[in-house]
Amino acid sequence: MNLSGKVLAVTGSNGALGQAAAAVLGGYGATLALLDHGHAPAAAPPAGALHYGGIDLTQEAAARSAMQQVVKDAGRLDGLINVAGGFRWEKLEGGTLDSWDSMYRLNLRTAVAACQAALPYLLQSGGRIVNVGAMGAVKAAAGMGAYAASKAGVAKLTEALAEELKDRGVTVNAVLPSILDTPKNRLDMPQADFTRWVTPAEAAEVIAFLVSDAARAVTGALIPVVGRV
Numbered sequence: 001m002n003l004s005g006k007v008l009a010v011t012g013s014n015g016a017l018g019q020a021a022a023a024v025l026g027g028y029g030a031t032l033a034l035l036d037h038g039h040a041p042a043a044a045p046p047a048g049a050l051h052y053g054g055i056d057l058t059q060e061a062a063a064r065s066a067m068q069q070v071v072k073d074a075g076r077l078d079g080l081i082n083v084a085g086g087f088r089w090e091k092l093e094g095g096t097l098d099s100w101d102s103m104y105r106l107n108l109r110t111a112v113a114a115c116q117a118a119l120p121y122l123l124q125s126g127g128r129i130v131n132v133g134a135m136g137a138v139k140a141a142a143g144m145g146a147y148a149a150s151k152a153g154v155a156k157l158t159e160a161l162a163e164e165l166k167d168r169g170v171t172v173n174a175v176l177p178s179i180l181d182t183p184k185n186r187l188d189m190p191q192a193d194f195t196r197w198v199t200p201a202e203a204a205e206v207i208a209f210l211v212s213d214a215a216r217a218v219t220g221a222l223i224p225v226v227g228r229v
Helices: 016-027 060-074 097-123 145-165 183-188 198-212
Strands: 007-013 031-035 048-051 078-083 128-132 171-177 221-225
Touching: 007 060, 007 097, 016 031, 016 128, 016 198, 031 060, 048 060, 060 097, 060 171, 078 097, 078 198, 097 128, 097 145, 128 145, 145 183, 145 221, 171 198, 198 221
Parallel strands: 007 031, 007 078, 031 048, 078 128, 128 171, 171 221
Antiparallel strands: none
């Protein structure tokens, strides 16, 4: 794939999947705008990447300001990859409503705010939106109610926005990873067979396809990326 000339914004760029997406997309020639809540990059970004730290994407004004700055610095915006999010395991019995509010804000509200902020520029470029959902939203396990519900919201956001934009040149899709092979997941599930999990780089390759010109006919898709789980 050749993504040269494309400016792609990646939210949640300090996380494992965000870093992998940056490496893969940058490797295909994209100019990257890396957005994260943390002020400093967690790792050295790809050469030529722009980094914007301290961005609270749950706030509409912050999201709009960040996208405006990206376009000011890079000249355009061709794609948005919504990786920002979080996970919390908590059963309903003994749990709190705060957990549900937190998952909604981290996983769904950030995606909505980023999409709204990026949309004026993506309509100009005929751009791409790729959201990161989760297979847990299709079939939730015990303790995953709040997380799965928020990711189900991401799936419906993807479908609804794809319908809104299908005649306006912008595609909207989502990847649905199962368990990603990250250091934290290995620590949390030490007895698991890690070889069955999806690596962040493998998930990032699917994202790269969806932002490429080759995927212009794909919109409203929720694509499982499950490895052998």
